[in-house]
Amino acid sequence: MDFEGIHGRLGAISAPGLSGADRPREADPEDKKDGGRAGDAFVQVEPGEIAAFLAACRDDAELAFDLLVDLTATDPDAQDERFWIGYQLLSTTHRHRLAIKVFVAKEGARVPTATAVYRAAQWHERECAEMFGITFVGHPDPRNILLPDDWAGHPLRKDYEFPTEYHGISCE
Amino acid sequence: MMIESQGKTTEPQAAGVVLSEKARTLPSGEREFMMDVRTADLEVNMGPQHPATHGVMRILIRTDGELITGAQPHLGYLHRCAEKIGENVEWLQYLPYTDRYDYLAAMNNNLGYSMAVEAMLGEEIPRRAQMLRTICAELNRIGSHLIAFGTYGLDLGAITPFLYAFREREWMMALFEKICGARLTYSYLRIGGVFNDTPPGWLGEVEHFCDVFEEKHKEYVDLLMMNHIFVKRTADIGVIPAEMALDFGLTGPMIRGSGIDFDLRRDTPYMLYGELADAGAFDVILGSGAKGALGDCWDRFYVRVMEMIESVKIIRWCLGSIEPGPVIAPLPKVLKVPAGEAYVGIENPRGELGHFVVSDGGKVARRVRVRGPSFCNLAVLEAIMPGTLLADAVAIVGSTDVVIGETDR
Numbered sequence: 001m002d003f004e005g006i007h008g009r010l011g012a013i014s015a016p017g018l019s020g021a022d023r024p025r026e027a028d029p030e031d032k033k034d035g036g037r038a039g040d041a042f043v044q045v046e047p048g049e050i051a052a053f054l055a056a057c058r059d060d061a062e063l064a065f066d067l068l069v070d071l072t073a074t075d076p077d078a079q080d081e082r083f084w085i086g087y088q089l090l091s092t093t094h095r096h097r098l099a100i101k102v103f104v105a106k107e108g109a110r111v112p113t114a115t116a117v118y119r120a121a122q123w124h125e126r127e128c129a130e131m132f133g134i135t136f137v138g139h140p141d142p143r144n145i146l147l148p149d150d151w152a153g154h155p156l157r158k159d160y161e162f163p164t165e166y167h168g169i170s171c172e
Numbered sequence: 173m174m175i176e177s178q179g180k181t182t183e184p185q186a187a188g189v190v191l192s193e194k195a196r197t198l199p200s201g202e203r204e205f206m207m208d209v210r211t212a213d214l215e216v217n218m219g220p221q222h223p224a225t226h227g228v229m230r231i232l233i234r235t236d237g238e239l240i241t242g243a244q245p246h247l248g249y250l251h252r253c254a255e256k257i258g259e260n261v262e263w264l265q266y267l268p269y270t271d272r273y274d275y276l277a278a279m280n281n282n283l284g285y286s287m288a289v290e291a292m293l294g295e296e297i298p299r300r301a302q303m304l305r306t307i308c309a310e311l312n313r314i315g316s317h318l319i320a321f322g323t324y325g326l327d328l329g330a331i332t333p334f335l336y337a338f339r340e341r342e343w344m345m346a347l348f349e350k351i352c353g354a355r356l357t358y359s360y361l362r363i364g365g366v367f368n369d370t371p372p373g374w375l376g377e378v379e380h381f382c383d384v385f386e387e388k389h390k391e392y393v394d395l396l397m398m399n400h401i402f403v404k405r406t407a408d409i410g411v412i413p414a415e416m417a418l419d420f421g422l423t424g425p426m427i428r429g430s431g432i433d434f435d436l437r438r439d440t441p442y443m444l445y446g447e448l449a450d451a452g453a454f455d456v457i458l459g460s461g462a463k464g465a466l467g468d469c470w471d472r473f474y475v476r477v478m479e480m481i482e483s484v485k486i487i488r489w490c491l492g493s494i495e496p497g498p499v500i501a502p503l504p505k506v507l508k509v510p511a512g513e514a515y516v517g518i519e520n521p522r523g524e525l526g527h528f529v530v531s532d533g534g535k536v537a538r539r540v541r542v543r544g545p546s547f548c549n550l551a552v553l554e555a556i557m558p559g560t561l562l563a564d565a566v567a568i569v570g571s572t573d574v575v576i577g578e579t580d581r
Binding site: 024035036037038039040042066067068069070072074075076077086088090092095097099118119120122123124131144145146147148155156 | 247248251253255256259291292293294418419420421423427432433434439440509510511512513514515517524526528530531532533538539541543547548551555580581
């Protein structure tokens with residue numbers, strides 16, 4: 001199925017938390033500041049419902065998204081008040097993909113874990129949590145994965161300040 | 173595994189040797205002591221500097237005697253902030269960093285990143301460039317699988333196949349050296365095409381490599397893959413059922429070894445692969461449980477070994493239909509990518525290499541996310557290692573064929 005087909009199907013099964021879709025578009029010739037948007041289309045989901053939404057995507061026979069390929073967050077801008085959390089799903093039977101995006105406030109960012117739906121989420125969420133400071137509620141093993149346990153700050157945030165030393169090792 | 177003394181074990185199990193209270197007096201008048209060995213679970217660190225972890229990775233293994241009761245991979249020893257660097261350098265400048273995550277398949281990494289940026293540029297890639305990209309990506313896949321083949325034998329105590337595999341890999345690297353000057357970190361596939369055209373006679377040399385390689389490949393099959401000792405060490409070990417493979421998000425040879433018929437090159441066609449699949453130029457190799465249970469270490473190894481021949485077939489198809497022409501699309505030196513975001517996943521030797529790039533329309537990316545296949549493939553160790561014997565730990569870790577540069581990025 002293509003993106004429109006998947007989006008239609010998600011509406012038909014009233015997937016929990018589905019709140020919209022965003023598609024690439026051409027630049028508006030009237031508006032000189034508008035450059036359009038390139039790349040992929042994605043569906044937008046409410047943060048609280050994401051685990052139920054993923055379960056619906058996995059269990060529906062026509063969608064059958066059996067692989068969680070990727071889970072990551074993006075800090076679009078230091079001034080922006082929201083993170084984007086992106087999920088990439090893939091179906092090995094129907095051979096289609098879906099990009100999902102969740103907007104979550106930076107202040108005390110919390111989102112339910114997807115570990116119960118896809119175990120693949122476990123390590124991705126650990127990485128996402130340490131890099132952005134997002135709490136995945138209900139995660140079974142919320143330790144750091146790539147960074148040392150005592151690392152201060154969340155490096156992929158745009159407001160991250162590079163440390164000048166770590167355990168007496170100069171980083172300058 | 174407590175040593176039973178007269179039907180009852182001694183408590184408590186303190187550190188070191190404990191003298192049993194049940195010492196009895198022998199007829200000679202001497203006191204006989206029962207010595208109890210400490211039998212608590214033992215935690216063993218495999219790595220971070222262990223030759224069989226294929227890089228700087230540590231697996232904390234909990235053992236009960238010879239039995240593994242828990243395994244916990246610890247990553248991060250090779251973390252080089254690749255994603256943060258991506259937000260601080262220009263689009264083209266990031267390309268050499270992609271070489272460094274899966275350093276055994278740098279051509280494929282270049283391809284993944286270039287395609288993600290091209291997905292937003294909407295630029296037409298010249299056909300000759302696509303041909304050269306396919307040839308290089310598949311040659312690199314052969315080289316990467318040769319390492320998987322050789323080092324897996326080395327892990328299990330077979331030294332000779334490793335040397336054979338490196339002989340062919342050396343040739344492959346010499347071919348790459350001729351085309352781009354580098355032996356490991358190529359940066360040859362650029363955004364928009366490839367860096368330069370082939371030197372004279374290069375395509376003929378690739379064909380010669382294919383001819384020789386097909387003959388040598390038969391040796392590999394006989395020497396290691398069908399070797400009785402090797403089969404005994406790998407069959408029925410580290411079985412990953414299909415449901416588990418999907419749950420953990422495994423891709424590439426890991427998922428095909430479990431019998432799931434899925435290859436991104438055929439099923440979500442990109443570049444020339446759709447055309448190749450329609451022409452029947454290559455097959456997707458699947459594990460079948462030929463030597464033991466479906467999804468065991470041998471099946472994964474089988475998929476990698478046989479995929480090399482499929483790569484040769486793809487290269488031959490390209491060599492047969494490549495024509496002169498431009499090799500790179502005309503793009504400005506300082507690239508500005510239209511605002512937007514794109515995720516592109518390609519079939520790397522180890523599975524799906526995904527790049528998620530976000531642009532705000534400027535010269536520098538807002539976000540470059542790398543989904544390394546090794547990272548996801550490694551997570552399954554936690555699930556398959558408990559219950560196996562310590563001697564099989566190396567066989568299981570080797571069968572995942574991880575590259576630590578990619579798990580840690």
